[in-house]
Amino acid sequence: MSILRLPARQQVRVLLLSSLVMLAACGEKPQQAGGEMKVPVSVVTVEPTPTEVFVELPGRVEAIKEAEIRARVNGIVQEINFEQGSDVKSGQLLFTIDPAPYIAQRDQAAAQLKNAEADIRSARLFADRYAKLIKANAVSRQEYDNAVAQAGQAEAAVAAAKAALQSANINLGYTRVESPIDGRIGRSMVTEGALVSAASATQMATVQQLDRVYVDIPRSVNQLAQLRRAMAEGVLTRSAEGDALAYVLLEDGAEYEHPGKLLFSGVSVDPGTGQVSLRAEFENPDQILLPGMYVRVRLQQGMDEKALLVPQQAIQRTSDGLNSVYVVREGKVQPVAVSVGPQIKGSFLVYKGLNPGDVVVVEGFQKIRPGAAVQPIPWKQAGAKPGSQPGGPAGAQPEPEATPKG
Structure with missing residues (x-):
């Protein structure tokens, strides 16, 4: 509708409103986009750090010596001569089996020996007499030979009687069941009045030496191959101590105070599991480690002179199951895939993906996305001294699945 068709008063109003709108439009300025x-x-700068590398593996405690106390003669248990669960010494009396039948056998064997010794004296005198008579041709050669043979038979009878007496004494000694080793004895598996058998070798108790113990550690062939490759390529070097050390982690996560020494690595592979067996020896003066106990063992691998460590919370798990970290480059964050190794005092050893000097984000992931501009702030670890590097020269977590850098 044309403005000229409106009444004069309305025309004036329209013109005034139009002028105001134009003036307002002229006064507006385009909004300037502020800086992002x-x-x-919070970030850390990754720097090469000499680090002792350990691997954490499952292990099972075994006694250094374990003696099963079994019956070696038949009889009735008369006495139990020890306190169950106590420490015993080698040669200490543990059980007494009724000795009466074996005393009788011993006395019978002794009597047979005396009888044989009496017979041999008579046979020797007879043979000596015939030796003189044969020279005078007073007896035949056959009679002389018979006398000599009887003397030999008498000597054999004496030897058999001595052996029978010795056997009777041994069996009588077996009625006193003694400990063959020093150690701790468990529960008694028989009671007074129980019949024990030598034929079935009735088990009566078990004595275990516990002042030192073994820990058997299974390890896969693949893990050993990775370790050898890392040693060959110089990624890891042997520790200055020489002997490989091992540390036990108890059920509450505390580290057992006595470090152990690796004795050997298995020379054959179990075809059922594809693993080899390692054995470490530990001092156990307080008998904290008990046979059959399952533990975690930190096994020393070697020294990585150029280890790159990042705090545990810096490692992000991607949707495809891989590991990554956020790295600050030119003021912006970028995700970088990494291959991680063992965990060392709250930090992961990174094999691949990072370079010395990289700045890695440790905290603040909720507010960033790939390509976001960030303001790096040095990360302060709780309880850490200023300027300290993450991680340390000792400690470990489960062995990495990734291949070491090389």
Whole structure:
């Protein structure tokens, strides 16, 4: 509708409103886009650090010596001569089996020996007499030979009687069941009045030496191959101590105070599991480690002179199950895939993906995305001294699945 068709008063109003709108439009200025806000994040700078590398593996405690106390004669248990669960010494009396039948056998064997010794004296005198008579041709050669043979038979009878007496004494000694080793004895598996048998070798108790113990550690062939390759390529070097050390982690996570020594690595592979067996020896003066106990063992691998460590919380798990970290480059964060190894005092050893000097985000992930501008702030670890590197020269967690850098 044309403005000229409106009444004069309305025309004036329309013109005034139009003028006001134009003036307002002329006064507006285009909004300027401000600079992108930088998100503060906590970061660490990755630097090569000489680090002792350990691997954490399952292990099972075994006694250094274990003696099963079994019956070696038949009889009735008369006495139990020890306190169950106590420490015993080698040669200490543990059980007494009724000795009466074996005393009788011993006395019978002794009597047979005396009888044989009496017979041999008579046979020797007879043979000596015939030796003189044969020279005078007073007896035949056959009679002389018979006398000599009887003397020999008498000597054999004496030897058999001595052996029978010795056997009777041994069996009588077996009625006193003694400990063959020093150690701790468990529960008694028989009671007074129980019949024990030598034929079935009735088990009566068990004595275990516990002042030192073994820990048997299974390890896969693949893990050993990775370790050898890392040693060959110089990624890891042997520790200055020489002997490989091992540390036990108890059920509450505390580290057992006495370090152990690796004795050997298995020379054959179990075809059922594809693993070899390692054995470490530990001092156990307080008998904290008990046979049959399952433990975690930190096994020394070697020294990585150029280890790159990042705090545990810096490692992010991607949707495809891989590991990554956020790295600050030119003021922006970028995700970088990494291959991690063992965990060392709250930090992961990174084999691949990072370079010395890389700045890695540790905290503040909720506010950032790939390509976001950030304001790096040095990360302060709780309880850490200023300037300290993450991680340390000792400690470990489960062995890595990734292949070491090389």
